[in-house]
Amino acid sequence: MTAKSLGRLIRDRRKSLGMKQADLALVSGTGLRFISDLENGKETCQIGRALQVLETLGLNTTIQPRDK
Structure with a gap:
Protein backbone atom coordinates (compact mmCIF):
# COMPACT_ATOMS: atom_id res chain seq x y z
CA MET A 1 0.00 0.00 0.00
CA THR A 2 1.30 3.42 -0.93
CA ALA A 3 0.02 6.89 -0.06
CA LYS A 4 -1.18 7.21 -3.67
CA SER A 5 -3.06 3.90 -3.64
CA LEU A 6 -4.65 4.74 -0.28
CA GLY A 7 -5.72 8.09 -1.69
CA ARG A 8 -7.31 6.43 -4.72
CA LEU A 9 -9.16 3.98 -2.47
CA ILE A 10 -10.49 6.83 -0.32
CA ARG A 11 -11.54 8.87 -3.38
CA ASP A 12 -13.31 5.89 -4.95
CA ARG A 13 -15.18 5.10 -1.73
CA ARG A 14 -16.19 8.74 -1.20
CA LYS A 15 -17.51 8.98 -4.75
CA SER A 16 -19.37 5.67 -4.45
CA LEU A 17 -21.17 7.16 -1.44
CA GLY A 18 -22.10 10.25 -3.45
CA MET A 19 -20.06 12.56 -1.25
CA LYS A 20 -18.08 15.63 -2.21
CA GLN A 21 -14.71 16.31 -0.60
CA ALA A 22 -16.32 19.09 1.45
CA ASP A 23 -18.95 16.66 2.76
CA LEU A 24 -16.29 14.17 3.84
CA ALA A 25 -14.23 16.90 5.48
CA LEU A 26 -17.24 18.04 7.49
CA VAL A 27 -18.40 14.63 8.71
CA SER A 28 -14.88 13.38 9.46
CA GLY A 29 -13.91 16.50 11.40
CA THR A 30 -11.03 17.34 9.09
CA GLY A 31 -10.55 20.08 6.54
CA LEU A 32 -11.07 20.24 2.80
CA ARG A 33 -7.33 20.72 2.21
CA PHE A 34 -6.57 17.59 4.27
CA ILE A 35 -9.04 15.49 2.24
CA SER A 36 -7.56 16.80 -1.00
CA ASP A 37 -4.01 16.07 0.14
CA LEU A 38 -4.98 12.60 1.37
CA GLU A 39 -6.74 11.68 -1.87
CA ASN A 40 -3.77 12.94 -3.87
CA GLY A 41 -1.40 10.68 -1.96
CA LYS A 42 0.50 13.26 0.06
CA GLU A 43 2.86 11.17 2.15
CA THR A 44 3.01 13.57 5.10
CA CYS A 45 -0.70 13.42 5.98
CA GLN A 46 -1.32 12.73 9.66
CA ILE A 47 -2.06 9.06 10.26
CA GLY A 48 -4.63 9.71 12.99
CA ARG A 49 -6.67 11.97 10.78
CA ALA A 50 -6.36 9.54 7.87
CA LEU A 51 -7.67 6.72 10.08
CA GLN A 52 -10.61 8.94 11.09
CA VAL A 53 -11.46 9.45 7.41
CA LEU A 54 -11.33 5.68 6.82
CA GLU A 55 -13.65 5.17 9.80
CA THR A 56 -16.04 7.80 8.49
CA LEU A 57 -16.17 6.04 5.12
CA GLY A 58 -16.86 2.69 6.77
CA LEU A 59 -13.51 1.23 5.75
CA ASP A 67 4.10 -12.95 2.44
CA LYS A 68 7.64 -13.79 1.43
Missing part, protein backbone atom coordinates in the same frame (compact mmCIF):
# COMPACT_ATOMS: atom_id res chain seq x y z
CA ASN A 60 -11.54 -1.17 7.94
CA THR A 61 -7.77 -1.29 8.19
CA THR A 62 -5.77 -4.46 8.57
CA ILE A 63 -2.03 -4.67 9.10
CA GLN A 64 -0.31 -7.98 8.64
CA PRO A 65 3.10 -9.29 7.64
CA ARG A 66 3.83 -9.49 3.93
